[in-house]
Every structure is written in structure tokens, then in C-alpha cells.
Amino acid sequence: IEYIRSVYYNKVEYARFSSSLGKFVGFTEFGLKAADYWNSDAALLAALNADKERYCLNNVGNEHRNI
Template structure:
């Protein structure tokens, strides 16, 4: 299982992140709460993030099989 995190920073501080285990954006600061609330309401965006997890799984399997064969 792949744990996908999409982390967002402003002024070198993480303020919100997408957690694939929870399937939503999580605010890290008060500044991130409005963004998390807004993005979590966008069902297309949330679905895109979930689709990115599937892309990561696919790419991981390709890379893993290639590197495992080289050992």
C-alpha cells in the first residue's frame, strides 16, 4: 500500500496536506483551514488526488520489477 502525501507550503511552512489514507486535505495551521475546507468540497479535485495514488502504485510496480530483476 502506498501512502501519498501532497504537502503545500507557504513561506517555508507547511500549511495543508492531502493524505491518501484519509482521502482529504488536512490543515496543519489555521492558515491552512480555509484551503483544506475549500479543496475538500471539490469532489473532482479529491478524485484526481485519489487517481494520482493509483498512478503512483502503477509506476512503483514498474520500477520495483525493473530494479528487482537487476539484483
């Protein structure tokens, strides 16, 4: 299971957090700078990795029971 949080501006995705990588990846010039800044914040990365457990892993069983 992968948790992804994308960041958009004007309908263009400029950065994305991937729990598989454990960091942000930028797709535009601004996104690369923003990703570097966000990746330097260990607390933010830890919180986003914790979101994988909160939103994904806790709900896997719920989804499979409804199928």
C-alpha cells in the same frame, strides 16, 4: 502505499492531502480554511485520489525491479 501532496508557503507546510484519509488536512489557521475549501470540491479529491494510481501504483513494480 500512501500518496501525499503537501502545500507550503514560506517554507511552512500549511496543508496536506493524504490518500489514506482521502482529504486535505490543515496545519495552520489559513491551512484549515484552505483544507475545508478543497475538501468541498469532489472533483479535486477524485483527481488527487487518481494521482495515487498514476504516480504510485503504476511504479511500484519498477522500483522493486531495480533493487
